[in-house]
Amino acid sequence: MKPIQVGLIGLGTVGAGVFEVLRRNREEIERRAGRAIRVAMVSRRDTAQARATVGDAAQVVADPREIIRNPDIDIVVELIGGKTQARELVLEAIAAGKHVVTANKALLAVHGTEIFEAAQQQGVMVAFEGAVAGGIPIIKALREGLTANRIQWIAGIINGTTNFILSEMRDKGLDFDVALKEAQALGYAEADPTFDIEGVDAAHKATIMSAIAFGIPVQFDKAYVEGITKLSATDIRYAEQLGYRIKLLGITKRREGEGIELRVHPTLVPSKRLIANVEGAMNAVVVNGDAVGTTLYYGKGAGSEPTASAVIADLVDVTRLATSDPQHRVPHLAFQPGAMRDVGVLPMDRVITSYYLRLRVKDEAGVLAQVTHILAESGISINAVLQREADDVAGTDAGAGEPTPDHTDLIILTHETSEGTMNQALARMQALTAVLAPVVRIRKEELA
Amino acid sequence: MKPIQVGLIGLGTVGAGVFEVLRRNREEIERRAGRAIRVAMVSRRDTAQARATVGDAAQVVADPREIIRNPDIDIVVELIGGKTQARELVLEAIAAGKHVVTANKALLAVHGTEIFEAAQQQGVMVAFEGAVAGGIPIIKALREGLTANRIQWIAGIINGTTNFILSEMRDKGLDFDVALKEAQALGYAEADPTFDIEGVDAAHKATIMSAIAFGIPVQFDKAYVEGITKLSATDIRYAEQLGYRIKLLGITKRREGEGIELRVHPTLVPSKRLIANVEGAMNAVVVNGDAVGTTLYYGKGAGSEPTASAVIADLVDVTRLATSDPQHRVPHLAFQPGAMRDVGVLPMDRVITSYYLRLRVKDEAGVLAQVTHILAESGISINAVLQREADDVAGTDAGAGEPTPDHTDLIILTHETSEGTMNQALARMQALTAVLAPVVRIRKEELA
Known part of the structure; x- marks a missing residue:
């Protein structure tokens, strides 16, 4: 064709x-x-x-x-x-x-x-x-994925430039002007940043989402638009002390029997909400529907x-x-x-990941050397080591027996290796006389 | 029709x-x-x-x-x-x-x-x-929203029961058995929870996502499946000390020229990742594509x-x-x-939201009473008050002048009211002789 x-x-x-x-x-x-x-x-x-x-x-x-x-x-x-x-x-x-x-x-x-x-x-x-x-497929989610719902409200971080500036203001205690210059230097803000920092770009996007959510014509001219240019580091800090972060949100909300709210402005959001933790130039949109409840969509909001x-x-x-x-x-x-392709699933031995290992060992000289020697011989790199008196830790640990002062917990984070290689190394560690209980192995993913 | x-x-x-x-x-x-x-x-x-x-x-x-x-x-x-x-x-x-x-x-x-x-x-x-x-439209995102991408990997919290149990274990330092009983009592786990806690349910879902992401037949029988029954509170705590949280993830990954990884197991994830902060019975799926980068989809994963x-x-x-x-x-x-319906956008005066107010005031008796009196007369309820010496806070606050010891910052969080009502109350506050600078007003949304 x-x-x-x-x-x-x-x-x-x-x-x-x-x-x-x-x-x-x-x-x-x-x-x-x-x-x-x-x-x-x-x-x-x-x-x-x-x-x-x-x-x-x-x-x-x-x-x-x-x-x-x-x-x-x-x-x-x-x-x-x-x-x-x-x-x-x-x-x-x-x-x-x-x-x-x-x-x-x-x-x-x-x-x-x-x-x-x-x-x-x-x-x-x-x-x-x-x-x-x-890149976030939010139009598809609203238009097709959530069609069962009476959508109640949408709130989104839909401008990466301003979110980057706000993140920098909070992280480094910067005032707006300084953070803007930094964003410009790094290419996150344009030479003329007006459309971003005054909220106009976010209002364009909120207007489109509003129309789709509620089945109404686009009404950009009715949107309330307030940017971040007047925000001070002081208020970001006070908000933090009260358990909130300040984000520039595009918000549209159904007010039953009255109309639709459509507005863009800096907004305090509880710090524990997922959207409050969206940092840098990333975007996220929260959609609340009567059947599905709250859903969130996160990803890069701009770029080639x-x-x-x-x-x-x-x-x-x-x-x-x-x-x-x-x-x-x-x-x-x-x-x-x-x-379709008939690509096979790899056996677990061939999976590649990094690991958390916990060894309950005798508290005596040379144990760490023995363990790290085995890892080195297996070609497994170590990322971090933590040694703890076993009774540092409250709670029981079934199978390991009562911790006593001459026992200690050795925790190792490794870099990536294959599961098969790790299995062999684990068997050798387990055979050490200083290792007192089954070695705990939990896989680790950076998801970066 | x-x-x-x-x-x-x-x-x-x-x-x-x-x-x-x-x-x-x-x-x-x-x-x-x-x-x-x-x-x-x-x-x-x-x-x-x-x-x-x-x-x-x-x-x-x-x-x-x-x-x-x-x-x-x-x-x-x-x-x-x-x-x-x-x-x-x-x-x-x-x-x-x-x-x-x-x-x-x-x-x-x-x-x-x-x-x-x-x-x-x-x-x-x-x-x-x-x-x-x-309720998360993840199939639609994968099948239609991300079609431009060579998908690299997917990692998801796709079983609410186990995520609830892991959240409880971490929050309260509970061991698995105790947290499971609690989950059962609250209706988050079934009387026979095997399919959930052994990872089988998550593996079913990961298998389906794997087929869609990579264009391969479903291969549930090849999936590696490990549940959370052997996890101890000890390891959750050590992981936390190292900057990680433990989540039961369904993972599928493309290994170029070799095959596909498909596995479910407890996984350490950096605490700062959004998915590490998905708590309780909520679900979230992270998808990494070569063009879009990392995207995340969050919402309720079960329920009527x-x-x-x-x-x-x-x-x-x-x-x-x-x-x-x-x-x-x-x-x-x-x-x-x-x-389509021609529902109008409400004027900003009629928007209903809650507020953060900051007043730079003279540090003298009776100011708080004057301010709260105005709010009370306007029918605006107060949610929290914070009073701070203005120079507690580092950083400058343009427009407010240099803070001096006889100035103080009064921060008020209000409950919901209309913007029009707030505007009137703000005008009255601004007219108080004790108020020394323009009142800062930032809107607040709980997004619950």
Whole structure:
């Protein structure tokens, strides 16, 4: 089957990410989508720059309308940002019968109603997973995953720049101006950071989520928008003392029989909530539904490949409309039935992980040396060692007998090794006369 | 249009939840799905019990095959659990041309390949969002939201019973046996908890996620499964001292060119990771993809309505196949275009929230009384008060001038009130001669 032909309008950070991820994961994406997805055309004013990114793999044009006019293009991806030209181009692409994928939150928060109506009439799809919270599939969760629910409220950290600044203010006791400069130096904030720090970007995203959650038109002009520019380190510290953290949240809430709240402002959140612990440039959205209760979605909210992840998910969604039989738009196991691989599960011996070991040993000279010698001979590196009088620890430890003063607990964290190697080392440790009880072995994962 | 006719096989906790949520949110679900979804038949051995749940709203039968044989039924929901009878009924439903929705992880982890092949041949869908992590739409995220990615690994807290027990062991220093009894007394663990505490339930779910992530057949028989029964409070405490928490994780990992890891076991996880802070019976799944990086999905993993939320999302997915034109299977804003409501966004004055206030005041008698009097007259309840010497706090506070010993900071947390009411109270406070600087007001949300 002929590949789906995609035209990228705009080839900046996100556009280059879309191109690169589609290239790198081409085979896996095709197995999922049922059809190859090919970037056939890209438009960028600076065509030499564009050529440097895509090489000979795609036709490069300066005028985005060449993409829209090309009858071979199935899907137009709009990544130029802004509202005026983007609106024109998206409406023209729709009128030309193209599906559109966009990550442009400003465009949809302001002109969404017009654009979606046009798409509906033309029988094309406008997909926009990348417009909210970057790589986190929150639009899909709201539109499809939580359809059983009467959604009560949504609260999200949906601007990475401001969350990075707030994290720095809290961690280092910085005032806003200092933290902003740091964010700019590190590339987390733009030279003109107004849209981020004044809350406008978050309000665009909150507006889109509000419309989806409650089935109402986008109403960006009614949103209350307050940024973080007036926050002081003092208040962040007082909040901490009271058990709260301050986050810039986009909030939308159903007020039964009255209307919808839609607002962006710095917000105290109890420190123990998961969302209060979302640090740096990460995003997270909490959704409360009457059946499901509270759910949370976390990940990178911006950047080249995280946003590309969302844009390509939309491309696969559109492609699947054309490839699967209607009853199997989404294959049962994500990959098309003919594209499954019979990759085997490795036996446990071959699993690679790191370990926590606890040895109850005689409190005598040389034991640590014996144990570390065995690990060294097995090629297992040690990450940390902790030695504790066994009766330091309250609570009983069934099977180890009563701790007495001449026993001690030796705790070792290892670096990665195979389970088989660890099993052999454990058997040797267990045979040491200084080891008084079965060695406790718990696996460890950094999940970084 | 005639409602989609659903038959529920099994009317226990989850079945009753599906019935109740479909009833309660009928109108909202229909606006999303484009067609009413009606439970027309239910089967339960104890028909009197079933009748007590559904009243006259649905036909009650003892024999589930009456549902499968009924040509009017469009979708069969299998909620009886277990593997033998469930497999027969699901295969029969497929053979009869019905779509099937199931939350049965054991069934799919063991017989998934056979069942999905049968569904593929018959042109029906077998949907199973409820089989993994209850109300969290993780199947949708993996199958549709992250299709751009080469998934590297998944690690999840996917059994609420064991996570509750581990949380209790850590919080209260309990040993496993004691925490298990407590979990049983509170209804978080079953009378026979074997499947949960031995890790089998988590392994079923990890097996399903592994197949979806890597495009491989389900291979439950190859999974390594180790439960939490041998964990001691001692190791939980040592782990804590080393900066780790112990969680029962279901893990599946791609090992390039070698195979797939698939394992369930207690695992040390750095305390600072979000997933390490998932407490009680909650579930969370971390997915790492090469483009998106690390994403996390959190929510209730079991229970009547959370699981019903997933089952009904599947029902809406199937219903949308039949209702929308193919290009608009999922409406742009979740609700069908004709079913949008023009609900307005409330003006900020009418927003209801709680507040953090900071007043820089003269350090003299009676100031607190003046301030609290204003709040009382406005009907605003106080939640907490903190008084601090202004120079307790390091860092400067632009606009407030240099703190001097006769100034003090008065911090007040309020209960909920309207923004309009708060604005009036703030104006009155600001007019007090003892108030020396603009009052700082930050909104507060409990997000509970």
